[in-house]
Amino acid sequence: MSAPEKGFAPRQSIEQVEEGDELAPKFDANGLLPVVTTDHASGELLMHGYMTAEALRRTIETGEAHYWSRSRQCLWHKGATSGFVQHVEEIYVDDDQDAIWLRVRVDGGASCHVGYRSCFYRRVPIGETVSVSPVKLLFAETERVFDPKTVYGDAPNPTQL
Amino acid sequence: MSAPEKGFAPRQSIEQVEEGDELAPKFDANGLLPVVTTDHASGELLMHGYMTAEALRRTIETGEAHYWSRSRQCLWHKGATSGFVQHVEEIYVDDDQDAIWLRVRVDGGASCHVGYRSCFYRRVPIGETVSVSPVKLLFAETERVFDPKTVYGDAPNPTQL
Numbered sequence: 001m002s003a004p005e006k007g008f009a010p011r012q013s014i015e016q017v018e019e020g021d022e023l024a025p026k027f028d029a030n031g032l033l034p035v036v037t038t039d040h041a042s043g044e045l046l047m048h049g050y051m052t053a054e055a056l057r058r059t060i061e062t063g064e065a066h067y068w069s070r071s072r073q074c075l076w077h078k079g080a081t082s083g084f085v086q087h088v089e090e091i092y093v094d095d096d097q098d099a100i101w102l103r104v105r106v107d108g109g110a111s112c113h114v115g116y117r118s119c120f121y122r123r124v125p126i127g128e129t130v131s132v133s134p135v136k137l138l139f140a141e142t143e144r145v146f147d148p149k150t151v152y153g154d155a156p157n158p159t160q161l
Numbered sequence: 162m163s164a165p166e167k168g169f170a171p172r173q174s175i176e177q178v179e180e181g182d183e184l185a186p187k188f189d190a191n192g193l194l195p196v197v198t199t200d201h202a203s204g205e206l207l208m209h210g211y212m213t214a215e216a217l218r219r220t221i222e223t224g225e226a227h228y229w230s231r232s233r234q235c236l237w238h239k240g241a242t243s244g245f246v247q248h249v250e251e252i253y254v255d256d257d258q259d260a261i262w263l264r265v266r267v268d269g270g271a272s273c274h275v276g277y278r279s280c281f282y283r284r285v286p287i288g289e290t291v292s293v294s295p296v297k298l299l300f301a302e303t304e305r306v307f308d309p310k311t312v313y314g315d316a317p318n319p320t321q322l
Contacts, residue, residue, distance in 0.1 A: 007291035011322045018275050018320055023285060023296035026322075036197045036206055043204015045197055045253070048260035057291045092206070092281035093298065095273055096320040099209035101281045112256055114179050120253035120262045124184060130168035130218045135184035137254065159179055159257040161172045161187075 007057055011097075018095050026098040027053065032068055033100055037111065039118075040089040040103040046111035047119045051100060063088050065102055071158035082151045084108045108145070113158060115144030115151075166214055168221070172258075179256050187259040188214065193229055194261055198272065200279075201250040201264040207272035208280045212261060224249050226263055232319035243312045245269045269306070274319060276305030 009022035017024055027033050032050040039046055051059070055066040055075055065086035069076040079085030086104040093100055112119040121141035128135075170183035178185055188194050193211040200207055212220070216227040216236055226247035230237040240246030247265040254261055273280040282302035 006293055007296050009295035014318050014320045014322065017322065021283075021298045021300070023298055034195050034209060036209055038199070038204065038206060043199065045199060045262045048195060048197055048255060048262075060285060060287060060296065061289070061291055063287045088287055091285035091287060092301065093283055093285055094209060094280040095275045095277075095282070099280075100285075101206045101209075114256045116256075119255040119260075121256070122182075122254055124221060124252035124254055124261075126221060126224045126249055126252060128222070130222055132167055134170035135168050135221065137182045137184055139182070140253065157175050159175045161175065161178065 005053055007060070008053070017097050023093065024097050025053075025056065025093065025100075026096065028098075032070075033098065035067060035100045035102060037065065037086065037102045037104055040105050044118055045120050046086075046104070046106070046117070056100065059088060059102070060091065065104060069158065071156075071160055078111075079107065081155070082108075082110075082113075082146075084110050086111065110145035113148060113152065115146050115148045116141045117145050168218055169214065178258050184254065185258050186214075186217065186254065186261075187257065189259075193231075194259065196228065196261045196263060198226065198247065198263045198265055201266050205279055206281050207247075207265070207267070207278070217261065220249060220263070221252065226265060230319065232317075232321055239272075240268060242316070243269075243271075243274075243307075245271050247272065271306035274309060274313065276307050276309045277302045278306050 009024040011024045035049045035051050037046045049067040052068045055068050058066040065078045067076045085107045088102050088104050090103040122137040123140045170185040172185045196210045196212050198207045210228040213229045216229050219227040226239045228237045246268045249263050249265050251264040283298040284301045
């Protein structure tokens with residue numbers, strides 16, 4: 001049980017966490033909470049990210065999605081560089097309060113730094129025996145919404161091997 | 162860069178990971194990958210979970226969702242106890258291949274161990290200044306789909322404080 005933090009209740013019992021009406025989020029060992037972001041209109045999954053306590057508070061207060069950038073190690077107001085701000089229509093928390101769901105509208109319609117609408121632009125086939133060779137992916141989106149070079153210039157790519 | 166594993170490509174370059182057609186997932190320090198599971202028809206977020214390499218391979222091969230249970234520390238064929246199997250219609254992987262999206266149909270229509278349809282049954286209000294006292298949650302689902310005591314009996318609750 002961690003110390004109470006501004007806006008959050010201390011986690012005192014399973015009943016309180018699962019059935020109560022107080023926000024009592026559980027951050028992991030790195031102080032992060034996973035966040036699922038879907039398009040409010042289409043239901044499409046746009047991205048999977050992480051929030052610190054401060055990112056969660058700012059998202060609640062401003063109605064614009066804030067994350068923690070694990071690659072840049074900083075608070076990240078989504079869209080501050082690209083202009084593709086995520087306007088949060090609804091926020092939900094899960095049963096044990098260790099995950100957040102944002103339903104958003106996106107200015108410009110893109111949420112992926114590679115230039116696609118969704119980060120999840122490749123599909124994994126189902127129903128085949130997985131052999132030694134790598135599973136082959138299928139592209140679900142084929143056209144980029146924007147050109148990353150134009151939007152981000154020479155900023156380092158956040159993907160880490 | 163980790164050693165290649167059955168069905169997965171080694172991660173060799175950002176271009177390969179982001180633009181390539183080979184599954185090259187990045188598991189975290191605990192060997193886990195976060196998974197977002199949505200209802201295929203409604204787009205509703207049902208749950209946020211984790212997969213090991215084996216859980217991902219079994220999900221691909223069987224078309225039924227398999228996860229890693231962090232509370233029970235075991236491979237978890239969702240629905241094996243409750244009967245609420247998740248039939249996977251589509252699997253997607255994200256840009257840097259460190260998150261998975263499952264679009265599923267659920268036998269019986271529930272995915273939450275507390276008895277609700279979705280694990281995300283509480284909404285966080287937006288647009289108010291976060292004060293010292295805890296943010297108050299609003300219940301989005303008010304009726305349970307099933308009674309956890311009937312389905313799980315005396316099995317320990319997976320929620321951890």
